[in-house]
Amino acid sequence: MEFSLKAQPLEKIVADALIVAIPSNQQLSSEIKQLDTACSKIISQTIKAGDLGKTLGATVVLHHVTGIKAQRILLVNSGSKTLLNDSEYKQLVRTSLKTLEALGVKNIAFTLNQLNVDNRDDAWSTEQAVIIASEICYRIKKITKEKGSLSSLQHMSFVTKGKTPSAALNKVITQAHATANGIAFTKDLANLPPNICTPTYLAKEAQKLGKEWKLKIEILEKSDMEKLGMGSLLAVSQGSRQAPKLITMKYNGATQKNAKPIVLVGKGITFDTGGISLKPAPEMDEMKFDMCGAASVFGVMRAVAEMKLPINLIGVVPTCENMPDGNATRPGDIVTSMSGQTIEILNTDAEGRLILCDALTYAQRFEPKAIVDIATLTGACVIALGNEAAGLFANNDSLSSALKQAGDVTGDRAWPMPLWEEYHEGLRSNFADMANVAGRAGGSITAACFLAKFTRNATWAHLDIAGVAYRGGKEKGATGRPVSLLCHFLKQQ
Ligand code: BES
Numbered sequence: 001m002e003f004s005l006k007a008q009p010l011e012k013i014v015a016d017a018l019i020v021a022i023p024s025n026q027q028l029s030s031e032i033k034q035l036d037t038a039c040s041k042i043i044s045q046t047i048k049a050g051d052l053g054k055t056l057g058a059t060v061v062l063h064h065v066t067g068i069k070a071q072r073i074l075l076v077n078s079g080s081k082t083l084l085n086d087s088e089y090k091q092l093v094r095t096s097l098k099t100l101e102a103l104g105v106k107n108i109a110f111t112l113n114q115l116n117v118d119n120r121d122d123a124w125s126t127e128q129a130v131i132i133a134s135e136i137c138y139r140i141k142k143i144t145k146e147k148g149s150l151s152s153l154q155h156m157s158f159v160t161k162g163k164t165p166s167a168a169l170n171k172v173i174t175q176a177h178a179t180a181n182g183i184a185f186t187k188d189l190a191n192l193p194p195n196i197c198t199p200t201y202l203a204k205e206a207q208k209l210g211k212e213w214k215l216k217i218e219i220l221e222k223s224d225m226e227k228l229g230m231g232s233l234l235a236v237s238q239g240s241r242q243a244p245k246l247i248t249m250k251y252n253g254a255t256q257k258n259a260k261p262i263v264l265v266g267k268g269i270t271f272d273t274g275g276i277s278l279k280p281a282p283e284m285d286e287m288k289f290d291m292c293g294a295a296s297v298f299g300v301m302r303a304v305a306e307m308k309l310p311i312n313l314i315g316v317v318p319t320c321e322n323m324p325d326g327n328a329t330r331p332g333d334i335v336t337s338m339s340g341q342t343i344e345i346l347n348t349d350a351e352g353r354l355i356l357c358d359a360l361t362y363a364q365r366f367e368p369k370a371i372v373d374i375a376t377l378t379g380a381c382v383i384a385l386g387n388e389a390a391g392l393f394a395n396n397d398s399l400s401s402a403l404k405q406a407g408d409v410t411g412d413r414a415w416p417m418p419l420w421e422e423y424h425e426g427l428r429s430n431f432a433d434m435a436n437v438a439g440r441a442g443g444s445i446t447a448a449c450f451l452a453k454f455t456r457n458a459t460w461a462h463l464d465i466a467g468v469a470y471r472g473g474k475e476k477g478a479t480g481r482p483v484s485l486l487c488h489f490l491k492q493q
């Protein structure tokens with residue numbers, strides 16, 4: 001889908017459909033009055049007749065409207081408040097666009113960006129609309145005999161009140177579009193089946209991404225990891241026929257070439273059976289989504305390169321498969337991580353932290369300004385926060401609040417969780433520096449505490465996205481979260 005800005009009187013706008021908000025009190029703005037006059041009062045007559053439903057988000061489509069350049073008008077009830085909240089605005093955008101998509105409309109002229117949203121500006125309303133429109137257009141690339149059908153929506157122009165489209169708003173659109181492309185890329189990767197999306201496949205995707213967006217790509221093979229002493233990552237991988245990879249993607253956009261980078265580390269378990277601590281059968285297929293953290297790093301790298309942000313960004317993706325096998329790690333095995341710390345693996349299903357700890361140690365060689373890891377790390381995080389917020393853990397308050405803030409603004413929310421010393425107790429081992437699991441209580445916190453033991457000398461945050469990265473059930477599929485959050489965070493840098 002393409003986006004543009006238009007600064008024209010509503011009656012002159014050429015489009016398949018023009019979206020117009022009507023407040024519950026039916027008071028029309030001067031622009032809409034002018035539009036109404038141009039089309040022989042069809043708008044005021046429709047609402048007087050009561051054809052527009054009384055609730056927020058009710059819509060009615062006026063077809064073959066004469067006297068104006070647009071073919072249709074979609075009226076949408078914008079409620080009785082002068083200020084909408086975030087979710088009301090998003091609901092209006094979503095229902096309007098979905099209604100028009102169902103009619104097979106291609107080109108939309110959009111004016112809802114002019115609505116007033118509490119605490120938000122034009123840039124926000126526009127960015128949200130771009131992201132919602134792209135989400136509606138998104139189709140899972142099904143693997144089927146016949147080709148699937150695409151969304152009808154092709155173009156959306158934002159009508160602005162000013163006479164000339166502003167350069168600032170154009171930039172907002174370009175950046176939002178880049179974010180939306182990143183989200184779609186993340187979904188595409190994450191939705192792939194685990195027999196296709198293997199660690200080797202991800203490494204090839206990184207090479208492709210590097211070519212297209214001028215990123216420097218480095219792939220570490222098993223032998224390289226052995227040399228670096230990544231005993232923890234290799235322990236997870238050793239039960240699989242798939243070769244592990246450690247992917248590094250570098251984007252250099254800072255004006256100061258050697259400015260310290262931000263490093264994103266994404267969990268890339270392409271399938272998590274649990275290993276010898278085998279998971280139960282129901283919903284095990286969803287463990288193909290255990291590489292959503294990695295997929296989000298790919299999406300953000302793409303988006304940041306497309307936005308040409310003036311920052312240095314490095315994506316690190318440790319990727320392998322967690323399988324049971326004659327050569328698999330046993331509960332009780334002790335391994336030595338790249339940091340030198342030893343780990344007693346009591347549960348082979350707590351594998352995410354085992355690949356992340358070595359990747360986090362590796363990430364520190366880039367002398368980062370900050371490291372943020374993203375991982376579908378624990379079922380416990382889903383119990384704690386459900387599907388609304390990612391768990392947010394950090395050893396630095398300003399990094400934590402910057403990420404929290406980015407989540408609040410984008411609606412791609414994250415919620416702060418503690419990393420207190422007392423929680424570390426459960427990870428004690430009688431046989432090694434630490435165990436890889438603590439008890440059931442506070443499972444997402446103890447998992448984060450495990451990671452904290454490998455990032456003591458860095459400014460670090462961890463996003464547990466187990467509850468937000470994908471949906472199960474009838475709507476099964478990746479969400480592209482937390483690409484929005486991360487893109488916003490990086491734009492603020
Ligand atoms: N990939 C899972 C976490 C997960 C669970 C993500 C459900 C999405 C939905 C992770 O590797 C895992 O298995 N974690 C265990 C940890 C436990 C053994 C301490 C869990 O959450 O049960």
Ligand code: MN
Pocket residue numbers: 272274348349350351352
């Ligand atoms: Mn697991």
Ligand code: ZN
Pocket residue numbers: 269272290349351352376377
């Ligand atoms: Zn996992």
